[in-house]
Amino acid sequence: MFENKPTTSNENNLLVVENLSVTVRNSREKLIRNLNFSIPQGEIFGLVGESGSGKSLTATVILGMLSKSLEVTSGSVIFGQSEITSLSEKELRNIRGRDIAYLSQNYQSFFTPFIKVGKQFIEIIRCHTDMSRKEAKKVAIHWLNKVHLPAERVFNSFPDELSGGQLQRASIASAIMFQPKLIIADEPTTALDVLTGERILDLLSELKEELNCSILLISHDLKHIINRTQTVGVMYGGQIVEIGKTSAIVANPIHPYTNLLLQSRLRLNKHIQHELTAMLGEPGLIAEEGCPFSKRCPSVMESCSNIVPMSSLGTDHSAACHLVNAEREERYVTR
Amino acid sequence: MNIQMPRINQIPFFFKNQNLLIQCGIIFFMIIILITLIGPFIVPNDPFTANMSERLAPPSSVYPFGTDHLGRCIFSRLIVGAQSTLGITALVVVTVALIGIPIGLLIGYIGGRLDTVFMRLADGILALPEFILAIAIAGFLGPSLMNLMISIVFVKWIAYTRVVRSIVITERNKDYVLAAKVGGSSSWKIIRRHMFPQIVSPVLVLATLDIGKVILTISSLSYLGLGAQPPAPEWGAMLNDGRPYFQSAPELMIYPGLAIFFVVLAFNLMGEGLRDKWDVKSR
Amino acid sequence: MITIIKNRVTQLVVVLFILSLFTFTLMKLAPGDPVLTILNADEMVVTEEDQAELRNKLGFDQPLYVQYGKWMFNLMQLDLGKSYMSGKPVIEELLTRIPITAELTFFAMTIMLCITVPLGVWSAKYVNKWPDQLSRILALIGASIPNFWLGLILIYLFAFKLGVLPSSGIGSYSQIILPAFTLGFTFAVVYARLLRAGLLQSLSEDYIYAARARGVKEWRILWLHAFRAAVLPVLTIFGLSLGSFLGGAVVVEILFSWPGLGSLAVDAIFNRDYPVIQGYVLLTGVFVVLTNLLVDLSYYVIDPRMKRKEEAL
Numbered sequence: 001m002f003e004n005k006p007t008t009s010n011e012n013n014l015l016v017v018e019n020l021s022v023t024v025r026n027s028r029e030k031l032i033r034n035l036n037f038s039i040p041q042g043e044i045f046g047l048v049g050e051s052g053s054g055k056s057l058t059a060t061v062i063l064g065m066l067s068k069s070l071e072v073t074s075g076s077v078i079f080g081q082s083e084i085t086s087l088s089e090k091e092l093r094n095i096r097g098r099d100i101a102y103l104s105q106n107y108q109s110f111f112t113p114f115i116k117v118g119k120q121f122i123e124i125i126r127c128h129t130d131m132s133r134k135e136a137k138k139v140a141i142h143w144l145n146k147v148h149l150p151a152e153r154v155f156n157s158f159p160d161e162l163s164g165g166q167l168q169r170a171s172i173a174s175a176i177m178f179q180p181k182l183i184i185a186d187e188p189t190t191a192l193d194v195l196t197g198e199r200i201l202d203l204l205s206e207l208k209e210e211l212n213c214s215i216l217l218i219s220h221d222l223k224h225i226i227n228r229t230q231t232v233g234v235m236y237g238g239q240i241v242e243i244g245k246t247s248a249i250v251a252n253p254i255h256p257y258t259n260l261l262l263q264s265r266l267r268l269n270k271h272i273q274h275e276l277t278a279m280l281g282e283p284g285l286i287a288e289e290g291c292p293f294s295k296r297c298p299s300v301m302e303s304c305s306n307i308v309p310m311s312s313l314g315t316d317h318s319a320a321c322h323l324v325n326a327e328r329e330e331r332y333v334t335r
Numbered sequence: 336m337n338i339q340m341p342r343i344n345q346i347p348f349f350f351k352n353q354n355l356l357i358q359c360g361i362i363f364f365m366i367i368i369l370i371t372l373i374g375p376f377i378v379p380n381d382p383f384t385a386n387m388s389e390r391l392a393p394p395s396s397v398y399p400f401g402t403d404h405l406g407r408c409i410f411s412r413l414i415v416g417a418q419s420t421l422g423i424t425a426l427v428v429v430t431v432a433l434i435g436i437p438i439g440l441l442i443g444y445i446g447g448r449l450d451t452v453f454m455r456l457a458d459g460i461l462a463l464p465e466f467i468l469a470i471a472i473a474g475f476l477g478p479s480l481m482n483l484m485i486s487i488v489f490v491k492w493i494a495y496t497r498v499v500r501s502i503v504i505t506e507r508n509k510d511y512v513l514a515a516k517v518g519g520s521s522s523w524k525i526i527r528r529h530m531f532p533q534i535v536s537p538v539l540v541l542a543t544l545d546i547g548k549v550i551l552t553i554s555s556l557s558y559l560g561l562g563a564q565p566p567a568p569e570w571g572a573m574l575n576d577g578r579p580y581f582q583s584a585p586e587l588m589i590y591p592g593l594a595i596f597f598v599v600l601a602f603n604l605m606g607e608g609l610r611d612k613w614d615v616k617s618r
Numbered sequence: 619m620i621t622i623i624k625n626r627v628t629q630l631v632v633v634l635f636i637l638s639l640f641t642f643t644l645m646k647l648a649p650g651d652p653v654l655t656i657l658n659a660d661e662m663v664v665t666e667e668d669q670a671e672l673r674n675k676l677g678f679d680q681p682l683y684v685q686y687g688k689w690m691f692n693l694m695q696l697d698l699g700k701s702y703m704s705g706k707p708v709i710e711e712l713l714t715r716i717p718i719t720a721e722l723t724f725f726a727m728t729i730m731l732c733i734t735v736p737l738g739v740w741s742a743k744y745v746n747k748w749p750d751q752l753s754r755i756l757a758l759i760g761a762s763i764p765n766f767w768l769g770l771i772l773i774y775l776f777a778f779k780l781g782v783l784p785s786s787g788i789g790s791y792s793q794i795i796l797p798a799f800t801l802g803f804t805f806a807v808v809y810a811r812l813l814r815a816g817l818l819q820s821l822s823e824d825y826i827y828a829a830r831a832r833g834v835k836e837w838r839i840l841w842l843h844a845f846r847a848a849v850l851p852v853l854t855i856f857g858l859s860l861g862s863f864l865g866g867a868v869v870v871e872i873l874f875s876w877p878g879l880g881s882l883a884v885d886a887i888f889n890r891d892y893p894v895i896q897g898y899v900l901l902t903g904v905f906v907v908l909t910n911l912l913v914d915l916s917y918y919v920i921d922p923r924m925k926r927k928e929e930a931l
Contacts, residue, residue, distance in 0.1 A: 063831050089836075097833030104831075109824035112843045114921050123842075124832045158922055174832065184831075458633060461858075466865025467902045471641070474887040474895035475648040551764050555869050558766050559884055574767065585774055592767035600762035607758075 013038040014181055014214045015062065020075035022057060022066070022238075031057055031070065032238045036310075039182070039231075044208065044215040046225040046246065048261065049235030055218045056105075058235075059184045061085075062216070063102060064092035080181065098128045101175035103168075105187030105218075110171040111159040117170055118155035124174055143173040147203065165196040172203060179211050186218045201228055222261040226250055234258045237292025243310075244317030254319040254327055257293045291320065299323060357612060360605025367598055371417045380408035382415040382568050393586075400590050403573075404580050409587065413594050416568035421598070423484065423569075424549045428542050430488050435495025436538065440526055442496065443503025450500070457493045465490040465552065473561040480569075483562040487549060498541060499534050506530055536613040544606035547599040554595050570595050626911055637903045638693065641896055642686055648892055698900070699893035703886070708897040711882065718788065719878035723867060725798035733806035734852075738813025739840065742848075745818065753810050760807035765866050769800035769873045786875040797874040801866050805859070809852055816848030823847070846920055853920075857913035861906050 015038060022032040032054045039045040047055045060066055062077055064084050077084040079100065084092070096102070104110040111120050121140035125131055131139065137155070144151035147169040154162060154170055162170065168188065175183055185204065189197030205228060208215055219225045225232070226246055233243040234257060242255040253259045287294045287305070294304040301322055312318035313327060380398065386406035394401045400409040442453050465487065472486040473479075506512060506529065515525050556562040557571030565572060570591040577587030673679050677688055692698070698708035741753040776796060777785035784793050820826065821844045829843050868880030875881075879898060886894035 065830055093833045093835065096831055102828065102831035104824060104828045106824050110828045112825045112829060114846055115842070123834060123838065127833050127835060455632060458629065465861065466868070467861055467899060470868065470883055470887065471644055471895065471899040474883070475644040475892065477649060478887060547762060554764055555766055559869060559872055561887065581770065582778055588770050592764060592770065595764050595767065596762055600758065603758060603762050
């Protein structure tokens with residue numbers, strides 16, 4: 001499942017991203033390179049990486065909202081039965097907000113600031129159905145109640161009259177109104193305080209069970225989503241450098257970048273036995289050729305300047321790094 | 336999240352090379368300066384000599400653009416007029432900058448109550464539109480070029496003071512200024528060494544764009560007869576002269592108007608180009 | 619909301635005070651003795667006693683601050699004195715001219731809106747495509763062309779060459795088109811660029827992305843979600859440049875022989891009719907200040923966030 005060639009045969013997959021590359025139009029600047037991942041029905045898939053690694057851009061492609069200045073140069077995004085990259089604007093608009101819902105990283109700018117929340121709910125409902133305003137309001141109130149909000153008050157409020165947690169709940173309500181098959185949550189908790197963030201994630205998991213939908217959870221913080229996701233992909237410089245079952249990755253991270261993300265995690269039960277490995281270069285430094293992390297990598301080799309293919313370590317874990325081979329040998333020897 | 340929109344300051348294809356804008360402006364500007372400087376020596380006819388037998392003559396080899404209602408050569412008057420129009424404008428803009436910049440430095444640097452008083456005063460003066468003010472001054476003190484210039488200066492300096500003030504206030508609290516203060520630099524030295532270089536580009540952009548506006552204001556008021564007085568070959572005044580003969584001899588009005596248009600266009604092109612190049616935000 | 623209005627009104631009073639002081643000072647600086655003008659000294663023999671008597675009657679022998687006080691007192695009662703030329707009260711002269719200028723301004727603004735909004739939206743929608751380039755060129759032309767000259771060219775084309783529209787006069791709608799277009803055009807194309815910039819700014823906001831992601835139709839996003847925020851900068855600039863607009867109206871009135879406020883002022887300047895000039899300056903000043911107040915207040919209607927932000931302070 002995590003081989004270099006993705007398995008599209010898996011019938012359970014709701015979303016399959018295959019060999020996807022995005023470039024700036026009329027230039028060779030690649031923003032996303034050969035992305036492969038799939039999200040099975042009813043699972044939470046985590047996409048982790050620092051800002052600029054291409055996570056949000058991946059979400060944009062899945063929503064079919066790529067700017068005209070960018071283009072998909074290869075690959076496909078298959079959602080259910082349809083190929084997103086070849087749909088018309090009208091077909092996409094019907095999918096957006098209905099089958100694929102989006103949650104923004106910035107709750108404050110999820111709703112348009114000078115339009116009342118309720119009005120925006122009605123707008124969404126009437127864009128996807130031919131309900132009357134009255135019926136639409138009933139639906140909106142129902143879903144606002146569902147996310148444990150004082151529905152009437154929120155309905156009649158301007159977005160900036162609500163607190164961050166309320167806004168995020170309201171945006172979740174607007175996202176799940178049509179019982180979407182996929183929710184893309186782009187850093188849903190970044191702007192919230194820790195407790196509120198946790199509660200929002202709880203709510204999302206709860207709703208996922210109830211609606212039996214899949215979630216693409218995007219975050220810059222790997223440790224934050226470890227407990228929430230079944231599968232996770234680590235992105236750096238527009239590529240997935242490591243992907244696999246969350247448990248497998250946490251137990252045995254291969255790629256030095258994944259290691260870096262995990263190292264910043266505080267562990268109360270362990271003493272820090274060794275100094276934190278010094279990282280070369282600045283965050284965001286991306287190598288043009290070969291492994292994007294090679295300029296910052298402590299275990300860099302000559303071969304890293306060539307394209308490093310994904311190689312798998314067992315059935316549920318693979319990484320694009322030469323260290324995979326070392327790990328395999330080690331396992332072989334110890335066995 | 337801004338990936339879905341193209342950059343805002345992208346330039347259409349024919350201005351793709353941002354410098355092309357400035358280049359066009361600079362070439363225009365050079366031609367204008369050249370004409371202004373050597374114009375009076377190369378004009379075919381004396382711009383002030385009236386020749387009633389040749390009045391309202393069509394363009395000919397002697398009079399390239401024809402003659403006006405007093406038989407004066409329009410071409411020669413245009414060339415000589417460039418000097419007065421541009422000279423007046425340059426004088427106004429330089430005066431405005433010389434008044435506005437020091438006051439801005441001072442107010443920004445001292446701040447406090449002085450700053451509050453200035454902002455109130457500025458609001459008061461700015462409520463009085465430049466054009467209305469010019470009319471007021473021309474009305475009470477008599478219509479003349481000098482009074483027109485005074486009224487423009489009276490309003491315009493505030494814009495420069497505001498720009499300089501806002502830059503100084505932003506810079507004043509930055510660490511390097513504090514460091515310089517701690518290092519024992521005098522206030523004057525801090526202003527001269529650290530603040531002054533910061534204000535050069537925004538003020539230059541403002542001034543370049545203002546030249547166009549000042550030319551337009553002066554020529555409009557001269558057209559109304561409230562600025563340059565006859566027989567001065569100022570472009571706006573020339574248009575006023577030509578009005579009664581407009582229907583029969585439209586070239587009396589077309590050429591001075593075109594001259595104003597192209598000169599202002601040149602400065603606008605240059606100003607916009609400089610603004611894009613230096614990335615000056617309008618404040 | 620009430621505190622905001624209170625603050626604005628205080629500001630307004632300060633500004634009006636400066637305006638009145640300014641006009642009064644200019645009045646006093648004006649060359650020529652108003653007493654001699656009123657007594658028509660050029661044509662009649664005027665004795666010293668006559669002069670002194672009138673000076674005393676007009677209060678010109680009192681200290682300046684007393685004069686200012688009296689002047690202000692009269693002003694409050696809308697008594698601006700009498701025109702030297704017609705002998706009618708200035709306020710009456712002004713009132714008869716206001717509707718004419720208002721009509722011109724109204725039509726000019728209508729034409730302006732009809733150009734600005736479609737051109738701005740159109741060029742924001744097709745950024746860097748040909749509509750955008752067209753609007754850029756138009757804006758450069760608009761910022762560089764003297765509007766009286768544009769008027770002349772229009773008169774030449776439509777009145778003299780084609781003969782489809784009258785070149786001057788008031789009364790019929792065909793006579794409004796040329797002056798209103800002359801006045802509106804140069805402002806319209808410049809504002810269109812501002813609107814475009816504002817729209818591009820607000821279209822790149824996260825909430826627009828979110829609205830798209832909810833499947834909201836493109837036209838709703840443009841007109842309901844993006845347009846409002848984009849209008850604010852245009853309104854600000856419009857408020858600030860209202861003075862230039864009225865200035866432009868003076869030129870256009872002269873050009874098209876409209877007997878409005880501008881024509882009245884220019885005539886008064888040539889006739890040294892100081893009370894009329896003073897009335898005109900005060901009237902336009904007050905008008906500009908009041909309109910700016912309205913523009914400020916309209917922000918709170920357009921973007922309710924501002925109201926709450928200020929009330930929270």
